[in-house]
Amino acid sequence: MQPSPNKLRREGSPWTGLWAVFFKEMADHLSSTRMRILEVLILFSAVGAVYAGAQTLRQTIGEDPFLLLRVFTAAQDPLPSFVAFLSFFLPLAAIALGFDAINGEYNRNTLSRILAQPIYRDALLWGKFLAGLATLALILLALFLLVVGLGLVFLGVPPGSEEVGRALLFLLATLAYTGVWLGVALVTSVLFRSAATSALAAIAVWLFFALFWGIIAQLLAQAVAPFDPFDPESELRQTEALLAFSRLSPNTLYAEAIQVLLNPGIRSLGPVLITQLQGALLGSPLPLGQSFLLAWPQLTGLIALTLLLFALAYVLFQRREVRA
Amino acid sequence: MVIETQGLTKRYGKVVAVDGLDLRIEAGEVYGLLGPNGSGKTTTILMLLGLTEPSAGTVRVLGLDPTREPLSLKKQVGYLPDSVGFYNEMTAWENLAYTARLNGLPRDLSRIRIERVLQRMGLAEVAHRPVSAFSRGMRQRLGLAEVLLKEPRVVVLDEPTLGLDPEAAQEFLKMIQSLKAEGITVLLSSHLLHQVQTICDRVGLFHKGKLVLEGRVEELAQRILGGAYRIRLEATPLDGLVERLQALPEVSRVQTDTRGLRLEASLDIRPQVARTVLEAGAALHSLSLEQPSLDEVYARYFQEVRHAA
Numbered sequence: 001m002q003p004s005p006n007k008l009r010r011e012g013s014p015w016t017g018l019w020a021v022f023f024k025e026m027a028d029h030l031s032s033t034r035m036r037i038l039e040v041l042i043l044f045s046a047v048g049a050v051y052a053g054a055q056t057l058r059q060t061i062g063e064d065p066f067l068l069l070r071v072f073t074a075a076q077d078p079l080p081s082f083v084a085f086l087s088f089f090l091p092l093a094a095i096a097l098g099f100d101a102i103n104g105e106y107n108r109n110t111l112s113r114i115l116a117q118p119i120y121r122d123a124l125l126w127g128k129f130l131a132g133l134a135t136l137a138l139i140l141l142a143l144f145l146l147v148v149g150l151g152l153v154f155l156g157v158p159p160g161s162e163e164v165g166r167a168l169l170f171l172l173a174t175l176a177y178t179g180v181w182l183g184v185a186l187v188t189s190v191l192f193r194s195a196a197t198s199a200l201a202a203i204a205v206w207l208f209f210a211l212f213w214g215i216i217a218q219l220l221a222q223a224v225a226p227f228d229p230f231d232p233e234s235e236l237r238q239t240e241a242l243l244a245f246s247r248l249s250p251n252t253l254y255a256e257a258i259q260v261l262l263n264p265g266i267r268s269l270g271p272v273l274i275t276q277l278q279g280a281l282l283g284s285p286l287p288l289g290q291s292f293l294l295a296w297p298q299l300t301g302l303i304a305l306t307l308l309l310f311a312l313a314y315v316l317f318q319r320r321e322v323r324a
Numbered sequence: 325m326v327i328e329t330q331g332l333t334k335r336y337g338k339v340v341a342v343d344g345l346d347l348r349i350e351a352g353e354v355y356g357l358l359g360p361n362g363s364g365k366t367t368t369i370l371m372l373l374g375l376t377e378p379s380a381g382t383v384r385v386l387g388l389d390p391t392r393e394p395l396s397l398k399k400q401v402g403y404l405p406d407s408v409g410f411y412n413e414m415t416a417w418e419n420l421a422y423t424a425r426l427n428g429l430p431r432d433l434s435r436i437r438i439e440r441v442l443q444r445m446g447l448a449e450v451a452h453r454p455v456s457a458f459s460r461g462m463r464q465r466l467g468l469a470e471v472l473l474k475e476p477r478v479v480v481l482d483e484p485t486l487g488l489d490p491e492a493a494q495e496f497l498k499m500i501q502s503l504k505a506e507g508i509t510v511l512l513s514s515h516l517l518h519q520v521q522t523i524c525d526r527v528g529l530f531h532k533g534k535l536v537l538e539g540r541v542e543e544l545a546q547r548i549l550g551g552a553y554r555i556r557l558e559a560t561p562l563d564g565l566v567e568r569l570q571a572l573p574e575v576s577r578v579q580t581d582t583r584g585l586r587l588e589a590s591l592d593i594r595p596q597v598a599r600t601v602l603e604a605g606a607a608l609h610s611l612s613l614e615q616p617s618l619d620e621v622y623a624r625y626f627q628e629v630r631h632a633a
Binding site for chain 1 (some may be wrong): 375391393397404408412428470
């Protein structure tokens with residue numbers, strides 16, 4: 001029998017039931033013990049970092065047009081900056097929210113019951129992903145406002161409009177970066193039946209990029225573009241290769257994006273030749289639009305990576321048997 | 325025809341889980357899909373609901389194709405999986421409310437229905453307790469409540485009495501039977517043949533992915549066991565009784581077990597049996613007609629299959 005084209009289509013919308021799943025998952029996240037622990041951890045570290053940062057700022061810098069942005073990035077010795085805290089904690093928070101998304105349903109024997117309701121699997125996966133992302137966005141926004149507020153209290157200088165714009169873009173970049181790790185956790189939660197294995201696998205991926213990718217990128221760059229002491233151009237080639245390899249890591253992309261967004265003085269992310277600096281006013285800040293353009297590839301890279309990971313989880317999940 | 329399959333087949337790699345199944349279930353029937361574990365019952369059910377894709381063959385449930393029209397199908401078909409799970413930290417009510425939302429029921433309607441199904445399943449008092457405190461029997465009833473929430477036309481139950489104590493199992497079977505009175509078609513699977521045989525209108529016996537026997541329980545007994553009448557008697561002393569009973573023309577078989585004798589006969593010949601026992605000078609303690617059991621049908625069938633092979 002030749003199936004008519006119409007027969008190959010599924011009936012109805014894949015979004016049926018999406019919001020039911022979304023709100024249930026969101027409520028679960030917000031009321032879970034896991035969330036309490038994360039909130040306390042993040043809160044303490046953020047407040048600590050901002051307080052320490054503000055102390056340094058008060059002592060050292062008197063006149064700075066971008067005081068608010070300095071609050072995000074300033075560090076005082078034992079404590080890292082607020083941004084460093086975020087890039088360390090948010091991947092962990094995303095993994096904590098996502099590592100048992102799908103295998104948890106298997107282990108509680110709820111998956112076949114839920115999928116027997118008139119919804120597609122799409123709705124379940126999207127609902128879970130969006131709920132995780134919304135929860136993280138909520139934490140992030142709360143933290144951000146807290147830090148801005150604390151900055152105001154400690155420093156007493158209101159931020160300008162460009163500064164607020166930069167801060168909001170920074171928020172967006174951070175959310176995209178968090179989305180990547182939520183995607184990783186979602187994939188491992190489909191791949192591994194045991195929640196503990198899934199959590200470990202996701203954390204292993206994170207550790208790999210946080211600790212080892214830098215070293216591996218260096219080795220790869222040396223292999224691809226060896227340094228020749230008699231050829232000055234080889235040094236440039238190696239630097240560029242290193243940059244290309246390290247940009248495969250979401251950590252690098254995020255670090256570069258926020259560097260540009262939070263520091264208006266940065267004009268380029270790659271190596272700059274002395275000839276390119278001719279006529280440039282060194283030290284003068286870039287306008288917001290230019291900084292945004294500079295961070296654009298990194299931002300889109302992070303968002304694309306998130307979508308790619310979600311698509312992978314989607315394909316894996318659609319093919320998975322409902323039965324244990 | 326509510327459920328109809330033709331040549332339904334499911335292969336996992338080289339393993340054939342379901343092999344060329346032709347199933348026809350009519351409206352208002354209680355149909356038992358019976359067979360040992362791993363004989364393909366659950367796979368069949370998952371294919372009927374579109375939760376797994378058939379390798380070959382066609383399925384129609386209420387005239388709908390489960391792989392292409394799953395949404396309108398699942399709106400009308402309720403499914404209770406084996407070892408059903410709920411969100412433990414949520415209450416019974418919240419669990420049902422989630423299902424109601426997934427079914428797109430408006431809030432007011434879902435409140436009325438949740439109340440009604442919880443009442444009906446005897447869970448009204450524990451409605452606002454977390455499911456983690458529920459016993460296996462209560463979970464099973466909550467599962468049935470969830471199934472009834474969408475007011476289905478067809479209900480599919482996978483091993484509904486598994487893990488229940490005998491009393492709870494009987495109670496649960498009664499609830500299933502009450503669905504038939506409402507005109508709901510019920511398909512249930514079980515490996516506990518004796519438990520479900522009382523409520524099934526028709527049964528299909530599964531073996532290695534194939535439907536080997538199908539029909540009403542009595543018909544199957546008649547067909548497979550030959551004499552459908554099985555008489556059990558207790559008498560003392562038993563000496564010589566076996567020979568005398570064997571001599572009766574209607575008796576095809578006499579077995580001795582720990583409690584007495586079992587006869588297989590083509591007719592209900594209890595009076596003759598009683599007379600024979602008394603004439604032999606023995607004391608008759610009890611005499612009864614046994615209902616044929618599906619376990620026996622199943623065991624005997626496979627005995628014959630093996631002998632034939």
